[in-house]
Amino acid sequence: MSSPLRSDTRPGERGLTLTELLVALVISALAAVAIYGAFTGLSSVTTQTRAQDNAWQQARTAMTMLTQAIEQAGYGLPMNECGGGIFTNVVPSSTGVQYTVSTPGPTGGLFLTPVAAMPQANSSPYYYSPTGINTYALTTVTGGSVFGAAPVTTITSTSGKSLTSVNFFVRNAALFYTNDLFLVALPNSSCLLGQVTNLGGAGNIIAESGTSAFNAPGGFSATDPAITTSQLVNRGVVDLGNTGFSISNFFISDGVGAQAGTQVPSLYMQTYSSLNNSANASPPALLVARGIIDMQVAFGYGQNGVVTEYVLPSSVPPSGMTAADLLTVEITLLVRSTRYTPGNYAGATPSKTVWNGTSNPNLPKVVYSIPTNLPASQNMGCVQGNCNQYLYRTFTSVIPVRNDIWGQ
Numbered sequence: 001m002s003s004p005l006r007s008d009t010r011p012g013e014r015g016l017t018l019t020e021l022l023v024a025l026v027i028s029a030l031a032a033v034a035i036y037g038a039f040t041g042l043s044s045v046t047t048q049t050r051a052q053d054n055a056w057q058q059a060r061t062a063m064t065m066l067t068q069a070i071e072q073a074g075y076g077l078p079m080n081e082c083g084g085g086i087f088t089n090v091v092p093s094s095t096g097v098q099y100t101v102s103t104p105g106p107t108g109g110l111f112l113t114p115v116a117a118m119p120q121a122n123s124s125p126y127y128y129s130p131t132g133i134n135t136y137a138l139t140t141v142t143g144g145s146v147f148g149a150a151p152v153t154t155i156t157s158t159s160g161k162s163l164t165s166v167n168f169f170v171r172n173a174a175l176f177y178t179n180d181l182f183l184v185a186l187p188n189s190s191c192l193l194g195q196v197t198n199l200g201g202a203g204n205i206i207a208e209s210g211t212s213a214f215n216a217p218g219g220f221s222a223t224d225p226a227i228t229t230s231q232l233v234n235r236g237v238v239d240l241g242n243t244g245f246s247i248s249n250f251f252i253s254d255g256v257g258a259q260a261g262t263q264v265p266s267l268y269m270q271t272y273s274s275l276n277n278s279a280n281a282s283p284p285a286l287l288v289a290r291g292i293i294d295m296q297v298a299f300g301y302g303q304n305g306v307v308t309e310y311v312l313p314s315s316v317p318p319s320g321m322t323a324a325d326l327l328t329v330e331i332t333l334l335v336r337s338t339r340y341t342p343g344n345y346a347g348a349t350p351s352k353t354v355w356n357g358t359s360n361p362n363l364p365k366v367v368y369s370i371p372t373n374l375p376a377s378q379n380m381g382c383v384q385g386n387c388n389q390y391l392y393r394t395f396t397s398v399i400p401v402r403n404d405i406w407g408q
Contacts, residue, residue: 071399113141192223220232291335
């Protein structure tokens with residue numbers, strides 16, 4: 001008797017139908033897309049965070065360099081005798097990447113103080129300034145005198161030498177060397193900075209004007225046209241040496257030449273020293289930090305180490321005070337991330353408060369208008385000329401000018 005027919009397919013062991021297979025593939029694809037989207041989103045966030053952190057770190061580095069320069073400003077300079085400023089000459093750069101902060105003297109040239117600042121916006125050919133803000137450039141002057149700020153000798157006469165040049169005779173030239181920088185304390189409370197180019201000889205001649213970038217073409221007369229030869233006799237001469245002296249310029253640039261206005265605004269430093277200016281050469285500007293959009297500056301004046309008033313650098317010092325009474329410098333940097341972040345608008349309106357004078361509420365508020373739809377020639381390194389969809393942050397520091405405080 002034959003056995004009944006049996007089926008080899010047991011419950012739960014049958015194959016997938018075409019419909020079930022398609023549903024499974026769709027679910028797998030959706031899961032893969034979700035996982036890929038999460039991964040790419042996380043990767044994008046990580047990349048943006050790294051770019052943002054890098055920008056903030058560069059800003060901290062920039063603030064550190066500014067702090068060091070300001071704290072050292074005035075070292076080795078006789079500010080008691082140079083309270084009215086230091087008159088000198090600096091060769092302008094042929095590339096345009098140079099911004100020496102100064103007050104023009106009676107016949108041109110520069111009047112430097114240990115720390116000086118002035119707006120560079122709308123006056124600098126290599127930085128496109130958004131409307132409503134004046135970006136500052138900053139200069140610090142540091143002496144390198146191994147003899148301190150005390151004169152090492154005095155002028156005997158300027159007989160036979162024109163006052164329109166930096167030529168004079170001293171009582172003792174033994175401590176001077178060729179290429180040394182020097183300061184002459186003048187009767188008008190300012191000082192003339194020069195560089196030794198012709199030393200010794202009959203009468204201990206100390207310099208010849210015109211062969212150094214630091215020697216002012218107008219000489220003594222450039223500081224004060226009314227100065228006389230008799231007023232220069234017995235004036236002190238400070239030897240600053242040939243190393244360690246520097247004039248450091250900090251400024252913002254967004255490109256040079258054909259690239260002007262198209263690069264990411266960045267903070268640069270350009271340092272003049274006795275070594276790199278003996279041949280009338282302008283030193284290169286070094287990149288400090290990218291994405292520095294603005295630098296605001298305020299000066300704190302006072303006596304006996306106590307700040308009594310903050311003023312803008314372009315203002316005159318408070319009544320009865322000079323450059324020697326500058327005690328602190330308040331700096332605020334506005335930093336922009338270097339990565340375009342669509343959807344991350346800087347604000348509901350295209351403006352951002354940079355600095356409102358927290359140390360002195362009487363100082364004017366500065367508002368940065370974030371530019372949009374810029375022309376190609378002035379895009380400031382922003383994608384499609386739109387600077388709104390970037391991340392912005394401010395860094396503020398109050399920095400003491402230590403050498404002036406010690407000199408009180």
